Every structure is written in structure tokens, then in C-alpha cells.
Amino acid sequence: MDFAISRRRMVEQHIKSRGVKDPLVLDAMLQVPRHLFVEQALADQAYGDYPLPIGQRQTISQPYMVAVMTEALQLKGGEKILEVGTGSGYQAAVLARIAGRVYSVERIPELARRARRILDQIGCTNVNVKVTDGTFGWEEQQPFDGIIVTAGAPSIPRSYLDQLGPGGRLVIPVGSLGSQVLMRVTKSGEGRFEEERLLDCRFVPLIGGNGWQNDGT
Known part of the structure; x- marks a missing residue:
């Protein structure tokens, strides 16, 4: 396959249309080789607009959702971003093409190691990956200009709101285990929060102390 052609078709047909x-988001999506972040046997499906399994009962999000969530952060370039749920590393790689530094947390060590290897392979030196309970964020690196959560939460963890800097934006799916609403929360300079409902979505559950438990409660 000519992956560059497939990538351009993905952006034109599934994202831009x-x-x-x-333009920063569209360019980042054109640059990042999504086929490297999926199982080799699924590489020919990498640029279809649907999620794919990456092992450990996790998925790589559909390209359209990656683009929507990245655009919702309203990045200008050079920001400090927290990503919760490294997964395959693909979302982090897209963010890294725009932001100055990406701090990504992942609870599953095997996924974190694989993502780190691929991120190194494509030169994403501005991404830090940490294995931890992502529902608590990354307190040592706060404040963040943006926080993006790639798993569905039962409610918005206070830890994320506390770790946003003034003017920062949190993008997070919130709802039940079966379906969520993608929310954007903007923090004002006075410490107030404005919530916006963006679209309906469905993500794997956000597991951890401030999220769902492994037994689904």
C-alpha cells in the first residue's frame, strides 16, 4: 500500500469533509503514520475511519474522533498538554506535531512500552510517557494548557480541573459505560469553568481511582 496516499484520502474524506x-490539526493528521500504531496484520486498515484493537482490550480511536478531540483543544502551537490514556500512542503523536510538550499517562505497562517504542521510532522526542493511574492526572507537571482524555469517565475528575492552567481546556468523554458525550471544559482566569457538549461518542472506560473500577462500577 501507498500509505501516504491512504493518509491523504483519510484526511480529505473522513476528517476535512x-x-x-x-490547519494545524489537518497537517498533523497528514504527518503521523497511523499504520505504525496498529498491529502489523491490520496495517491495511489503518486509514479507515473506525477504531481498531491494539490488545489488552483497548483500541486506537477512529481518525475522525482523534481530529475532533485535538481540534477541540484549540491549540496554537507550543502548549503543554496532558493526555490521559496513551494506548497505541497515536493521539500523543498527533498532539506532539502541534504542542510543545505532551505528558501522556497509561495504566497498562505493555501498551506504554509499545507506544514509547513507536514514538521514538518516528522522532516524537517531546512526548513523556508514564505508567500510572491516569485518573489522577500528572500533578508534578501541572499546570497544563490542555488535557485530553481518551477513555469514557462516569463524571469529570476534580484532579483534571485542578491541573488546568488559566484559559486551559479539558476534552473528555463523560457518561455511562455504553455511551458518552464528548465534553469541553474551559477554565477562566478567575477559576470558573464553562462546559460545552460537543458530540455523542463511545470510548473504552476510564479505569482508576477517579473513574470506573475494573468490575464496571
């Missing part, structure tokens, strides 16, 4: 307009 559906309303994503931010």
Missing part, C-alpha cells in the same frame, strides 16, 4: 477545519 466532516467539518474539521483547523
